[in-house]
Amino acid sequence: MIWQCRDYHLDCSRTLLMGVLNLTPDSFSDGGRFVDPSKAINQAFQMVQEGADILDLGGESTRPGAQAVSVEEELRRIIPVLDPLKGKIPIPISVDTTKPEVADICLQKGADIINDVSGLKDSGGPMAALIKAYGAGIVLMHRRGNPLTMQTLTQYEDVVSEVLRELKESCQIAERAGIDPSQIAIDPGLGFAKTAEQNCEMIRNLERFQVLNRPILLGPSRKSFIGKIIGREANEREMGTAAVCAVAVTKRVNILRVHEIGRMRDVVLMAEAIRGGDYVRAFKMGKY
Numbered sequence: 001m002i003w004q005c006r007d008y009h010l011d012c013s014r015t016l017l018m019g020v021l022n023l024t025p026d027s028f029s030d031g032g033r034f035v036d037p038s039k040a041i042n043q044a045f046q047m048v049q050e051g052a053d054i055l056d057l058g059g060e061s062t063r064p065g066a067q068a069v070s071v072e073e074e075l076r077r078i079i080p081v082l083d084p085l086k087g088k089i090p091i092p093i094s095v096d097t098t099k100p101e102v103a104d105i106c107l108q109k110g111a112d113i114i115n116d117v118s119g120l121k122d123s124g125g126p127m128a129a130l131i132k133a134y135g136a137g138i139v140l141m142h143r144r145g146n147p148l149t150m151q152t153l154t155q156y157e158d159v160v161s162e163v164l165r166e167l168k169e170s171c172q173i174a175e176r177a178g179i180d181p182s183q184i185a186i187d188p189g190l191g192f193a194k195t196a197e198q199n200c201e202m203i204r205n206l207e208r209f210q211v212l213n214r215p216i217l218l219g220p221s222r223k224s225f226i227g228k229i230i231g232r233e234a235n236e237r238e239m240g241t242a243a244v245c246a247v248a249v250t251k252r253v254n255i256l257r258v259h260e261i262g263r264m265r266d267v268v269l270m271a272e273a274i275r276g277g278d279y280v281r282a283f284k285m286g287k288y
Helices: 038-052 069-086 101-107 126-133 161-176 195-202 208-211 224-231 238-250 260-273 278-284
Strands: 002-004 008-012 016-022 056-059 093-096 113-116 135-139 184-186 255-259
Touching: 002 135, 016 038, 016 238, 016 260, 038 056, 038 069, 038 260, 069 093, 069 101, 093 101, 101 113, 101 126, 113 126, 113 195, 126 224, 135 161, 161 184, 161 195, 161 208, 195 208, 195 224, 195 238, 208 255, 238 255, 238 260, 255 260
Parallel strands: 016 056, 016 255, 056 093, 093 113, 113 135, 135 184
Antiparallel strands: 002 008
């Protein structure tokens, strides 16, 4: 399966790693660590060295309870990092935003992917038109409500079926706007309008999302549901994250969005080797 992201055609036959780089003061696990652009840029290069396949820049926290920021503030955080990195790192750059105004400027400056946590439900036609015009990749994530309301919107009769249906609606919005299906990846949205039990139910049933025939992206990294289960603070959840990543690989998730690239690369390589198939052939061909 190929994911088309402007000039990049990402081969999703192995599990790709998307490195999370939060440029915010209030993200749940690393808020404030990379608000200095020089520190963020150094972290980006380190992620590339450790094996990241995609870099995801975020200028607005989407954690439960987070306050929205203005277009100007979001761009003030992103552009001083995006500008120096574009053309200097050999992997596509994603921007995590729901604002068409932010997406437009970032795409003008060379971003390859827009990671829309609203699944085009908030950004709608203007965002879809930009993705079509630039030929960019787009991640359509499932979320109900917004950061202030989403954890009150966890009432599902069948969480997997309902999330699948709502993601299909997002795909239909994109395709009606003229976005080619090859530009679309889907994300079930762990931690967004879901309880810990519902997140686990989603993980147990990840293979069901293959029916949409698009790359599946999953973002389990350091999420609060992991902390609830293992009793650890955000900076102590890497082993819990690793467990989710290993299961996700066995269920053929195509992209894992994580903070810790080096360790999760080891998890992915080991899980893929056990799973077998295309990965083993790639390994024998010297691609790893």
